[in-house]
Amino acid sequence: WLKSSVGRTLPDAHRSMAARGKNKLIAYVEQIGKRVEALEASDDPPTGEAFQHIVESVVNSVRRLCAGAPAELRQGLRSALEEAGCLDGAKPNPDTTLDQLSAGIKAIAELIGEPEDAGEEEVEAPRPFRPTKSSAGEAERPDVDVTAGDETDSLAEVVKRLWEMEQPYRLVPGKDIELCLQGKADWDPLSADGRSVVDRATEPLFQNVKTAKFDELTHAYLALLDNYKRESDKRETATPEEKREMDRFLDLMDDTPHMRYVHNVLVKWDLAPKKIRDFMANVYDAWFTNYYGGTSSGFEHVFVGEEKKNREGRSEIIGLHNWLQFFREEQRGNINYLGWAKRGADDGLMISVKFAWQDDDPEVEVKTVSTFLVGTSIAFEFALATLIFFGGKDGDKPWVKIGPHDVAIQLWKNRDRMGEHVRSVYID
Secondary structure, three states: OOEOOOOOEOOHHHHHHHHHHHHHHHHHHHHHHHHHHHHHHOOOOOOHHHHHHHHHHHHHHHHHHOOOOOHHHHHHHHHHHHHHOOEEOOEEOOOOOHHHHHHHHHHHHHHHOOOOOOOOOOOOOOOOEOOOOOOOOOOOOOOEOOOOOHHHHOHHHHHHHHHHHHOOOOOOEOOOEEEOOOOEOOOOOOOOOOOOOOOOOOOOOEEEEOHHHOOHHHHHHHHHOOOOOOEOOOOOOOOHHHHHHHHHHHHHHHOOHHHHHHHHHHHHOOOOOOOHHHHHHHHHHHHHOOEOOOOEOHHHHHHHOEEEEOOOOOEEEEOOOOHHHHHHHHHOOOEEEEEEEEOOOOOOOEEEEEEEEOOOOOOOEEEEEEEEEOOOOHHHHHHHHHHHHHHOOOOOOOEEEEOOEEEEEEEEEEEEOOEEEEEEEEEO
């Protein structure tokens, strides 16, 4: 894993990234191994389609996490799964048994060996934390103390401190972002015109964004957004390149003070493992595991957006709670901003909008109302949503302050026999 394809020792920076990749796979296999052991000890182990979804999820996750490994190791992992009976050719074996899945996981664990030194503190992030430079070439961001202190007595105080860390990272509405709100949309979901496509805004919402200030993490996030099928009834697959993009995004998230601080908070609350590699394996599992028969994941719903049929059989948009995705799709001519539902505060930090999201079919799909922050970094939004997920219960709706604004954050979880995953996290 830590050698290049021609056998040369990797440079320290690349070696560290390779070690992180290996360690994430090890942490995931350890985590899944424990869950499979629990299923084996259960009086009611999953069978049929429910169990097949588990096999598919495990196999696909192993594939994604080893995408950056040498070809020889990837072939070895594939052979281990085949010999255990978890693969039928290149696909998950629909006849895999629980014993075979357990054997496959143990074979993988033996093959990849022990964790490597990734050149980082395992228990706690460096103090102070030194952020990476942005790609814009502006002054270096300040070092950050990511230690979890007395503020952890209150979720609101934790979010307040997370927001303080965010200040050097965000784009400021009115300075870095210019919005054009225009008219109020016909947005009431209980009214007859709630789903109409009457356009109360002839201009795009985002008139100008200083994209030169987008950092490496932002570009890594944007690279993920076209990796998903929009229709919620279509199974998701990932190419080797898409798997590498996912891995890169999580590696860069791991390097942010936002995520290191959230990890330390959750450790203090006894809701996360102390080792950062184990925590990031949990983060991967919570956000990127496909459920509903492999058709959806928390990341896709919250940050990308989906299309589904409503009770009347009409297609509608669900999810898409991020300004960067809205801006990207608007720039591409796919999103038609129909007007604002709630203008938000004068500082432009938050807005509720109605929009139509076009694709290659003749039907026009509408999101009646979507609320999102404006200008916040993906580091802040992903870390905040991760904090809410691991720190809360399904259906929770805590009130916190983001800047001067009181906001409620709605949490919904999807739970199956392999654990809990993000169904949705959004500002309401």
